[in-house]
Amino acid sequence: MNVKMKISHPQLFFFIVQTQIGVGILSLSFSVHEEAGWDGWMSVFLGGIGIQLIILLLYALSSRYPEHILFHAMELIAGRLTGRLITTAYTIYFITVAILVLVIYKNIILTWLFPATPGWVIQLLLIISAWYLSREKLHIIVRFYVFVSALFLLVVGVLLFALGDLNPLYIFPIGHHGIGPILKGVMAAMQAMLGFSVFMFIFPYIEYKKKRDVLKTATFANLFTTAFYGITVLITMMFFSPPELKLVPQPLLYMLKTFSTPVIDRLDLIFLAMWIVSVTTSLMTYVYLASLSGAHLLKGVKRKKLTLWTSGAIFFIAMGPTNNLTISKFAEGVDYFSIVMVIVIPLLLYLLSLIRGKPSSKGGQQHETTHSS
């Protein structure tokens, strides 16, 4: 495999961060506030710590088989059949998450931006761009991610508008809700931060001198996302008083709607339109991962071709849920699915691989698996 095809550490950093940051940021303060009230910002930071622990686990698992993509390593650990079953579950999981992202963002665009545009048009435009990039090789995808990361500055920029109208008293008394609700808020926060696990699926495609550097990059990415989310949540929580935050499902957008500049009258609409890019990157990652795991299952089928099929499936299934209640139920289901796929299964696999001991890696298989990127 050509060294140039591998992705560097900065690229890995943005790959993780762009996958994590997406549609979640728009409603994060609302969802943590629902659980933990004005202590929700602590949930976000605690969520970051929780995710760090999971990253350690995922790193421990994937770094045991640095030459194989995880789907192949699973077969080595759990046997061919079980491994394939787990890979199938992951494919379904990636498609499900992609559907959720698509449905949620379509809904937000419909309510905020284009009430008269048919939903399927918005979906189609989003999924086409996701398909178009995710059919390329990984190093091309990450180049795009690095490029569009400049958009994070946009968020920082729009948050500055609110600084003059914050009331810090709204987040006091700190810790009023007690540890139980705050921990429940952690769950809600981690849901918005999903995507930190991507590094374990692409481990062989990362260029590194020492394996530990991958852990370092994943940690930095987690730090960045946690700080980014944490600050956004803190600012929106100081902007809205607690009783009002209960009524506002997309606090960040709602806050922006309040301000107008001489040039741009409605900041929220401009922000929403630009943020489509960051949401699409999350979508792209999941389409990519779904095709990656799918290609591993279906030997002989090109990954490039699979992206079309997965994108199509995602598009059609995402047309189903339109009711807000159905969507939140769906989101809840994806939460539990995520816990299983990101924590439970990696943990079991890791324990199993510890019991079995490290198998010697075979060069032939390595070649075969890395080829499909």
Added chain:
Amino acid sequence: MKRLIPLSLAILLLLSGCWDSRQLRDITIAKSAALDLLDDGIYQSTISSPVPRKYQAEERTLVVSGTGHTIREARMALDGKVSEQIDTAKLRILVLGEPLARKNIFPPLDIMYRDPRSSLGAKIAVFDGVGSNLIHMKLTDKPRTSEFVAELLETAESNTIVDDINVQLICPIMMDPGEDMILPYIGVDEEDNPRLIGNALFNGDTMTGSLSVEDSTLLLLMKGKLGSATFLTEKVHQEEEEDDKDNYITLRIRDTAASTEVTVNHASDEVTANVKLTMKVEAIEYPHNELTEKENIAKLNTSLEEQFTAEAGEIFKTLQESNCDALGIGRRVLVHHPDFWDTHKWNELYPEITIEPEIKVEIVDHGIIN
């Protein structure tokens, strides 16, 4: 074939129109609106819209009213009266009639908060009377009421008479149980011209009283607000009666530091709030001309402090009578004494608490003469 598909897709995307376009010729833009509650419990919505007229500099406005049981119904009634659809996305001024403000303002504002197209950045004010009267007024110096009222409020903001607020910025305060809002209060003078008469005091979302222009400035200063051109005039010499004009001093407020501290006596259930305000001022008008000597300035400082402290005491009395916690004392009780907050009803407690003003004045400059 391989090239045809992407090409046709691109053509499809680039050449198709928009679903969500709103052409200016299809809508009537409402620049100012008034919401009123009529006697029989029916809402009235009044909007004013600029009417562009070809080849004529003079601007006309269209003012129409509609009534209904909800604001949306009133708006629908409005839609039936104008040829195009009414669009409130560019709303600049929202006027609430006093009868409506005295009831509760959140239900009629709900549609503003819920509609993604509404203009949350619109200025909001209470009118002493039926709000539509303000919209209907013909002004001599401005073509539109919306412009007049917006500029009136902007000037008042820089003079620290009203707070810099809009429809959204009042919402966190309106919903916060520990703080109450104050909104600009507009009335009419003898010649039936609109003018600012102070601030309307609210308890929750119900108007309960009002505060004069002079008191509004001091209250906002105590809240820690300061506009770019803030003036206060005080009577500092009582004894000399031959020429009353000499007795006054006008100050320009340069810089302030305000803080509110709350102590709770758990045994007696007593809440004491200590409102501190330190002002650095510039004497910009003082016919007495005695600002050369240090003692005189010190004397003047003390005399001003006494005056302002007494005035602040009166303001607090008014606030408590209206049960309007404009200083956010309740929020501080909640923050520093959450247990006390949980066991007491702040709305009932607030009129009984003690609020102590502590105002320091420092004349730092007095123009280019002494």
